[in-house]
Amino acid sequence: MAFVETLAAPTRILIVDDDASVRDVISVLLQEEGYECRTAAGAEEALDIAAQEAPPLVISDMKMPGRDGIWLLEAFRERHPETAVVMLTGYGDTEAAVDCLRRGAVDYLLKPPKLTDLIRAIERALAKRRIELARKRYQKKLERKVRDRTAELRSAFKDIAQTYQNTLLALVAALDAREHETSDHSQRVVKYTTAIAERLSLQGPDLEELGRGALLHDIGKIGVPDAVLLKPGKLTPAEWGEMRKHPDTGHQMIQSIPFLATPATIVLSHQERFDGGGYPRKLRGEEIHIGARIFAVADTLDAMTSDRPYRKATSFENAMAEVQRCSGSQFDPEVVRAFVDIGVDGLRKIRLDMALARARAPQAIAGDADEAEAKFDAALDALPKVAQR
Numbered sequence: 087m088a089f090v091e092t093l094a095a096p097t098r099i100l101i102v103d104d105d106a107s108v109r110d111v112i113s114v115l116l117q118e119e120g121y122e123c124r125t126a127a128g129a130e131e132a133l134d135i136a137a138q139e140a141p142p143l144v145i146s147d148m149k150m151p152g153r154d155g156i157w158l159l160e161a162f163r164e165r166h167p168e169t170a171v172v173m174l175t176g177y178g179d180t181e182a183a184v185d186c187l188r189r190g191a192v193d194y195l196l197k198p199p200k201l202t203d204l205i206r207a208i209e210r211a212l213a214k215r216r217i218e219l220a221r222k223r224y225q226k227k228l229e230r231k232v233r234d235r236t237a238e239l240r241s242a243f244k245d246i247a248q249t250y251q252n253t254l255l256a257l258v259a260a261l262d263a264r265e266h267e268t269s270d271h272s273q274r275v276v277k278y279t280t281a282i283a284e285r286l287s288l289q290g291p292d293l294e295e296l297g298r299g300a301l302l303h304d305i306g307k308i309g310v311p312d313a314v315l316l317k318p319g320k321l322t323p324a325e326w327g328e329m330r331k332h333p334d335t336g337h338q339m340i341q342s343i344p345f346l347a348t349p350a351t352i353v354l355s356h357q358e359r360f361d362g363g364g365y366p367r368k369l370r371g372e373e374i375h376i377g378a379r380i381f382a383v384a385d386t387l388d389a390m391t392s393d394r395p396y397r398k399a400t401s402f403e404n405a406m407a408e409v410q411r412c413s414g415s416q417f418d419p420e421v422v423r424a425f426v427d428i429g430v431d432g433l434r435k436i437r438l439d440m441a442l443a444r445a446r447a448p449q450a451i452a453g454d455a456d457e458a459e460a461k462f463d464a465a466l467d468a469l470p471k472v473a474q475r
């Protein structure tokens with residue numbers, strides 16, 4: 087039970103001494119001064135009393151049979167840190183007096199104490215205690231404020247990050263719409279890229295940067311003229327020249343945005359090949375950013391397992407075999423190993439989870455309820471096939 091101090095109630099003091107006459111004298115004197123006193127003949131009895139209601143102040147003899155005053159002082163520091171302890175020491179025992187101050191007593195008095203010294207020591211101890219309690223209350227309040235502000239800040243950062251992400255998604259959706267595609271492709275490639283990266287033990291901010299790089303990989307196609315980008319037939323060498331500018335264009339677009347520095351590198355390198363046969367810089371091996379090496383595998387998988395106007399989608403098994411065939415030439419063998427590790431079922435599940443999430447998204451339903459329902463049904467249809475494998 088906590089000791090309740092009010093202006094009207096007298097301050098309680100616990101006097102601990104094995105000598106009954108000392109206890110009684112101090113007790114009577116202090117009661118005359120308006121304090122409410124309780125007494126204990128030993129340290130353990132004092133602790134029993136304090137366990138029921140901790141007093142603001144304890145005056146304790148240093149030398150007592152059994153547990154002594156130092157022991158009691160330490161017990162109070164541990165169990166009732168808000169109680170101030172004043173020690174009574176014998177003459178010539180300065181060393182012990184210094185020792186008890188070091189252990190947390192607020193003051194010490196020589197025995198037998200004079201009344202004026204006693205009252206002064208009590209008032210000093212109580213004032214010190216009040217300041218200490220106020221300091222602790224202030225500290226707690228401050229800590230709570232810091233915690234609240236940190237939470238607010240964290241939430242604001244989260245909102246900003248989400249806003250950035252939504253802006254990027256809108257940008258990519260606009261780009262995909264120009265190519266008459268849904269933005270599913272870019273977002274699936276993000277998921278495959280992240281899954282492979284996790285197998286390669288990449289984590290935290292690295293994963294997010296890789297995801298953004300994968301999402302934005304073709305952002306530079308904004309600079310490719312419609313006549314080239316949307317041409318149904320084969321491209322001429324000059325048109326290929328235009329097309330091949332898109333990694334550079336994308337890189338230039340986003341490189342000056344600080345939080346897109348790594349994604350910009352991935353954008354610039356996403357058409358490179360492990361054997362040096364890619365573009366625009368003909369980088370090879372580890373010269374190519376790991377994010378771009380992972381992306382290359384993810385992009386090929388999604389391209390092969392998705393329908394195109396000029397061909398049907400192939401199976402995940404075929405796509406995996408093709409990726410393995412190109413290990414060491416088009417793709418980094420280490421990345422291919424991590425990719426194979428995910429397995430056909432794991433990859434198919436990623437695609438299925440995305441289709442389910444998309445079909446459930448409110449904007450999909452608001453945009454086209456029938457299409458959303460059809461997508462949802464298709465996703466559900468695919469579910470048992472995965473479970474059976």
Ligand SMILES: [Fe+2]
Nearest residue numbers: 303304356357
């Ligand atoms: Fe590209």
